[in-house]
Amino acid sequence: MREFDVIVIGTxxxxxxxxxxxxxxxxxxxxxxxxxxLIPEKDFQEHRMPYDMPFRGFGSPKxxxxxxxxxxxEYGPNIWExxxxxxxxxxxRWMWPRCFAVGGKTNFWGRxxxxxxxxxxxxxxRDGFDVDWPVSYDEIAPYYSxxxxxxGVASTVQNRPSNPDGVYLPPIRFRCRDYILQAAAEKxxxxxxxxxxxxxxxxxxxHPACHYCGNCTNGCDVGAFFSSPYFFLPKANATGNxxxxxxxxxxEILVDSDGRAKGVAYVDRGTRREVEVxxxxxxxxxxxxxxxxIMLSSKSRHWPTGIGNSSGQLGRNLCDHLYGTTAFGYLPxxxxxxxxxxxxxxxxxxxxxxxxxxxxxxxxxxxxGYSMYPxxxxxxxxSYYDDIEGYGSSYKAEIKRRYxxxxxxxxxxxxxxxxxxxxxxxPEKKNIxxxxxxxxxxxxxxxxxxxxxxxxxxxxxxxxNAGAIYEGHGEIESPGFSLHETGTCRMGNDPKHFVTNRxxxxxxxxxxxxxxxxxxxxxxxxxTTLSILAFSLRTSEYILQNFKAGEHRSESxx
Amino acid sequence: xxxxxPSRRQVLQAFSLAAVAAATPGFSRWCYALGKAExxxxxxxxxxxxxxxxxxxxxxYRTVETxxxxxLPSEQGPGAKEAGVxxxxxxxxxxxxxxxxxxxxxxxxLDGAAGRQRTFxxxxxxxxxxxxxxxxxxxxxxxxxxxxxxFFKLARQYTVMGFYTTKIGLEALDFPGxxxxxxxxxxxxxxxxxxxxx
Numbered sequence: 191m192r193e194f195d196v197i198v199i200g201t202x203x204x205x206x207x208x209x210x211x212x213x214x215x216x217x218x219x220x221x222x223x224x225x226x227x228l229i230p231e232k233d234f235q236e237h238r239m240p241y242d243m244p245f246r247g248f249g250s251p252k253x254x255x256x257x258x259x260x261x262x263x264e265y266g267p268n269i270w271e272x273x274x275x276x277x278x279x280x281x282x283r284w285m286w287p288r289c290f291a292v293g294g295k296t297n298f299w300g301r302x303x304x305x306x307x308x309x310x311x312x313x314x315x316r317d318g319f320d321v322d323w324p325v326s327y328d329e330i331a332p333y334y335s336x337x338x339x340x341x342g343v344a345s346t347v348q349n350r351p352s353n354p355d356g357v358y359l360p361p362i363r364f365r366c367r368d369y370i371l372q373a374a375a376e377k378x379x380x381x382x383x384x385x386x387x388x389x390x391x392x393x394x395x396x397h398p399a400c401h402y403c404g405n406c407t408n409g410c411d412v413g414a415f416f417s418s419p420y421f422f423l424p425k426a427n428a429t430g431n432x433x434x435x436x437x438x439x440x441x442e443i444l445v446d447s448d449g450r451a452k453g454v455a456y457v458d459r460g461t462r463r464e465v466e467v468x469x470x471x472x473x474x475x476x477x478x479x480x481x482x483x484i485m486l487s488s489k490s491r492h493w494p495t496g497i498g499n500s501s502g503q504l505g506r507n508l509c510d511h512l513y514g515t516t517a518f519g520y521l522p523x524x525x526x527x528x529x530x531x532x533x534x535x536x537x538x539x540x541x542x543x544x545x546x547x548x549x550x551x552x553x554x555x556x557x558x559g560y561s562m563y564p565x566x567x568x569x570x571x572x573s574y575y576d577d578i579e580g581y582g583s584s585y586k587a588e589i590k591r592r593y594x595x596x597x598x599x600x601x602x603x604x605x606x607x608x609x610x611x612x613x614x615x616x617p618e619k620k621n622i623x624x625x626x627x628x629x630x631x632x633x634x635x636x637x638x639x640x641x642x643x644x645x646x647x648x649x650x651x652x653x654x655n656a657g658a659i660y661e662g663h664g665e666i667e668s669p670g671f672s673l674h675e676t677g678t679c680r681m682g683n684d685p686k687h688f689v690t691n692r693x694x695x696x697x698x699x700x701x702x703x704x705x706x707x708x709x710x711x712x713x714x715x716x717x718t719t720l721s722i723l724a725f726s727l728r729t730s731e732y733i734l735q736n737f738k739a740g741e742h743r744s745e746s747x748x
Numbered sequence: 749x750x751x752x753x754p755s756r757r758q759v760l761q762a763f764s765l766a767a768v769a770a771a772t773p774g775f776s777r778w779c780y781a782l783g784k785a786e787x788x789x790x791x792x793x794x795x796x797x798x799x800x801x802x803x804x805x806x807x808x809y810r811t812v813e814t815x816x817x818x819x820l821p822s823e824q825g826p827g828a829k830e831a832g833v834x835x836x837x838x839x840x841x842x843x844x845x846x847x848x849x850x851x852x853x854x855x856x857x858l859d860g861a862a863g864r865q866r867t868f869x870x871x872x873x874x875x876x877x878x879x880x881x882x883x884x885x886x887x888x889x890x891x892x893x894x895x896x897x898x899f900f901k902l903a904r905q906y907t908v909m910g911f912y913t914t915k916i917g918l919e920a921l922d923f924p925g926x927x928x929x930x931x932x933x934x935x936x937x938x939x940x941x942x943x944x945x946x
Contacts, residue, residue, distance in 0.1 A: 237926055240913035246836075247913065251844040363934025369941040391932060402929040523943050529922035531933045568924050575908045576901075581819040581884050582877075586827065586920075589908075593921050 194220040194433070195744045196733065197454050197469035199440045199484065202294025203719050204706035204726040205475035206418030207337070211730035213426040216748040217737065220467050221426075222438040222456055224476070225271065225290030228297060228419065234409030235265055240570065247570075259287035259671070261298050265408040269297075274439075276479075277616040277629040284630040285670040286479065292436060293419035294477065295673060296719070298407055300537050301388045301415050302563075303343045303720040305334045305354045309548070310714040313558055316551035320607050323711050324683050324692035327354065333724040341416035341723070342394035345386035352544045352559065352715070359391045362402075362539045365532050367597065370521060371564055374656035375542060380648060385541040385563070388416040388720070397421070402534035431746075438465070441625055442488045443472055443702065449492030451702045457623045470742040471733060474679075475705040475726065478508070482613050482678035482708060483628035498679075498696035504689050507680050508611040508630070509713045511672035512603040512638045515664030516562065517649035520574070520595035522659055527594045532567020540564055542599075544715045546644070556640040560603035561715045562648070566596040577661065597658055599649045602672065603641035604713045605634060613678060632669045642666060674718045679708035694729035701742050705729050799835055803842035804851075807867070811855045812837055812903075814869045818880060819907045826916045828907055836910035837903075847902075854899025861896060 195217035198205050205221065212219050228234070240246040249257065249264040257263065262270040271288040278284050289295045308327035314320050335357050344359040361384040364372070368382070375382035389406070393399045400414040413420035426432045437459040444466060446452040453468035474481045482505040488497035496504050544559035551557065574596050578588045605611070616629040646663050653660045682688030685697035694709045696702040705726040707718045737744050801809040816828035816837065828834070841847045858868040861879050868876060882888045883900035911917040924933075937943055 239915070239918070239926060241915055245840075245843075246909065248909070251846070362932040365933075366935040366937060366943055369935055369937070370943050373942050400932075402932055403927060404925040529924045530935075531924040531927070531929065533925050534929065534932060568921070570918075570923065570925055572908070572912055572921065575912075576905065579885055581880060581904060583821055583823045586820050587824065589912075590921060 192468070193453075194218045194467065194469040195737070195742070195746055196220075196471045196473060197222065197467055198473040198475060198705075199454060199481075200224075200294065200475035200477065200706065201292050201423065201434070202296050202418055202475065202477065202706075203299075203722045204477075205473070206293065206296065206422040207723050207726045208473050208475060208705045208730045208733075209432060210422040210426045211727060212733065213429040213431040215734050216429075216746050217431060217734070217744065218746055219426070219432050220469060221432060221434045222440050222454060222467070223290070223292050223434065223436050224439045224459070224480075225292065226436055227292045228269070228409075230409070230411045230413075233266060233269060233291075234297075234411040236405035236408040236411065237403060238265065259285060261407055262287060263408070265405075273622055275619065275621050275627055277619045277627045279629055279631040282630055282632050283668045283670075284632055285668040286630075287670075287673065288477075288480070292423070292434070293417050296417040297409055297419065299417075299673075299719055300717065301406065301535070301719075302537065302541065302717045303338075303341075303345075303386045303388045304541075304543065304561075304716040305356055305724075306330070306714050306716055306721050307352050307354050309352050310716075313551075313712075317547075317557045319557055321682065321711065324681055324688075330721075330724055330728070333728045334720065337720060337723040337727060340395070341388050341421060342390045342397070343386055343388050343720070344384075344391040346384050348381075348383050348543070350381065350543055351548050353386075356386070358386070359394065362387070362389070362391060362535060365530060365534075365539060365567065366524065366527070367521060367532065367564070367567060368540050370523065370656055371540070371597075371652065374652050374658075377655040378648070378651045380542055380545055380652065382540055382542055382564075385538055386720075387535060387537065387539075389535055390414045395421075400535075402531065404531065404533040404536045406536045435467070439623065439625075440476065440484050441623075443474070443484065443497050444468075445488070445490050445492060445497065445699075449490065449699065451497070451699055457625070459623075462623065470744060471701040471703065471737075473703045473705050473729075473733070474708075477706055478675040478678050478708045479613055479628060479630065481704060481706055483615075485679070486613070486615050486628070487625065493698070498689055498698040498702055500698045501685060501687055501689055503680060503687060505614055505678050506609075506612040507607045507677035507711075508613060508632060508675060509605045509607060509677045509710075510632065510669050511674040511713055512601065512605060512634055512642060512666060512669075513672045514601055514642060514666040516599045516601045516642070516645045517653055517660060517663050518566075518596070518598035519653060519659045519661040520566075520592060521597050521656065522595065523657065524594045526591045529568045530594060532594070533569055538563040538565055554640075554644065556637045556644065558604060558606070558637070559715050560601055560641045560645060562599050562601050562645060565598045565600060568594050569596070597653075597656075598664075599645075599652070600664075601642060601645040602674075602715060602717070603638050603645065604715055605638045607677065607712055608633075608635050611635075630670075634666070634669065674707070674713050676707040676710035676713040676718060679704045680711055681709040682711075693732040694725060695732065700736075703729055703733055801835075801838045803838050803848070804855075807869075808852070808855050809834060809838065810869050811858060811867070812851075814876070815855075815858070815880075815903055816907045816910070818876060819904050820911050825920055828911055831911045831914040831916055833907050833910035837906045840906060840909075850899065850902055853895070854903065857896050857899055861893075 311323040338357040372382040439457040451472040486496035542562040546559040619627040679689040813834040820828040
């Protein structure tokens with residue numbers, strides 16, 4: 191029976207950097223991935239025009255009905271998970287697009303990459319809500335810098351208390367609309383700055399520079415933005431220390447007679463057989479909810495409510511970003527302007543980083559803060575067509591005249607920890623492999639809803655300042671939409687209240703580690719991927735230390 | 749997942765209709781609008797040849813052609829006709845059972861509005877536009893013509909979808925995306941940051 195040094199569940203951001211770090215150090219790693227490998231030239235067809243697809247990119251009615259999110263579209267069918275059901279508690283809406291392909295959601299992520307700040311880690315000390323993180327910014331900062339160098343992040347130095355500056359490639363240039371909006375936002379004291387995006391504005395570490403086609407959300411067939419399969423897994427593979435098993439759906443972490451992790455039982459989705467794989471340590475990096483699902487499903491004599499759950503906090507404290515279009519309309523000063531490639535990154539080139547509650551933590555009606563992103567411009571489809579009255583030549587001319595003008599903003603507002611928001615195992619429902627389904631309980635807290643109201647007001651002001659025509663706002667998106675869920679295995683120093691310690695190691699099971707956003711105390715106003723990478727790198731090096739110190743014995747030369 | 753465009757999302761939502769299995773598309777004129785010489789029509793004629801509709805009756809199809817060409821006419825550049833929008837709509841409706849009844853009854857509504865013993869396609873253009881004006885402009889709308897107004901909105905949506913997703917439609921917008929740019933394209937009006945003078 192072969193025993194690996196480490197079994198890593200998941201190959202996305204957290205799993206990818208763990209696999210690379212451990213393999214490069216000489217450990218034998220078995221990586222389990224719940225889906226298939228993607229073939230870039232076949233699966234990433236982001237350069238197709240709408241007329242290259244039968245349904246012109248809108249998808250067949252069947253695909254539209256079954257789509258799990260806007261990314262699950264005619265550009266890339268058969269990439270997003272449809273077969274594995276999950277359950278929601280009565281009253282909970284939860285949209286959960288899962289990419290189980292190798293590399294997970296890093297294949298398609300939004301690429302916004304801001305660091306968390308001391309103001310985030312010590313938020314509880316400032317406003318009295320919840321608890322501080324068990325780490326300081328200074329402790330994490332070097333890991334952020336190393337990750338930024340590895341993946342390439344473009345931005346500028348901005349000197350903002352909530353947004354520590356990092357190591358940056360040159361930014362994407364501002365578009366006409368950015369100058370207009372920057373002036374308008376600044377009139378109200380709202381910052382409007384280049385976003386921090388993991389998109390290569392220059393060739394970087396052997397990866398080509400971006401060519402600004404603007405369809406990153408459907409995958410990049412040249413790998414000009416960070417994804418685990420382009421940036422990490424080939425390096426891990428080159429060491430000869432990696433065994434990647436695809437279509438391997440982790441079901442349970444196996445324990446030995448002392449209750450320590452000894453391996454993982456998974457379903458081979460090709461043969462539907464159950465397979466066991468053994469290792470001296472296990473890293474769970476399946477993404478926040480899926481990691482909690484696997485751990486909650488790992489019940490044994492030692493761990494009757496799930497592995498590492500002596501605190502009772504496993505699966506609890508689920509947080510998410512509230513997303514929604516806070517304003518839409520258009521910029522009349524751009525009517526009739528020449529078309530401009532506004533969507534060079536299929537995301538915002540700019541952001542409006544948190545400006546609330548910075549000096550005085552209780553200045554606003556809500557605690558903490560939110561960020562916003564602008565959107566609009568010359569898109570692939572004139573989706574404002576229904577806002578114009580009429581038909582005929584004048585209608586056609588007006589569609590063209592309005593083409594450069596559409597403007598919208600969307601908000602990224604964190605929910606706060608609540609006893610009401612958690613995941614558990616559904617007592618009745620089972621998925622197609624007979625595995626009891628994970629069940630999600632979630633509702634927006636009042637604090638996040640106050641941010642939503644505040645953001646809508648802020649946008650009205652920016653619209654007024656910009657002379658923009660305001661046409662309305664959208665609805666709050668379904669929870670889960672942001673894909674920024676955090677908190678099911680929070681880290682903290684007290685084993686009675688936290689699942690993992692400050693290094694992401696299980697308090698109960700010393701050879702079990704968590705390398706994704708489940709260890710985060712909350713989701714802050716920033717996106718999660720960069721921080722997943724930084725924290726996972728730190729945890730991976732902590733694992734190596736433990737191997738070197740003989741905590742986990744290995745015959746490998748490290 | 750900062751990174752999705754809400755407007756794109758709104759479009760997808762606008763089109764999220766009932767499910768029916770997809771079939772092979774059969775565009776003839778439309779595929780010539782693509783500028784792809786290698787693309788052959790799956791059925792129907794070539795340029796100049798008659799397209800045989802898959803869903804609509806020949807009369808309904810002629811009405812769709814007339815209507816879409818009124819919505820996006822071939823004036824000041826190509827329109828619905830050159831882009832084969834009627835064929836696109838035939839394909840979309842054929843593949844989406846939730847659209848069968850709205851299109852069928854909507855086209856019949858237009859014939860009804862044309863008057864006894866007459867059809868919409870048989871009317872002089874001035875009379876056709878008089879009917880469409882009542883459906884398209886709030887100031888001319890009648891309370892008892894809601895059905896016609898709803899159909900017009902639907903037909904206009906599918907006409908826009910069918911036109912601006914073809915090569916000539918995207919060229920009409922001068923769509924700047926899905927291209928190769930050697931460096932990040934940026935604004936060249938930094939001297940006029942508020943863009944009041946452009």
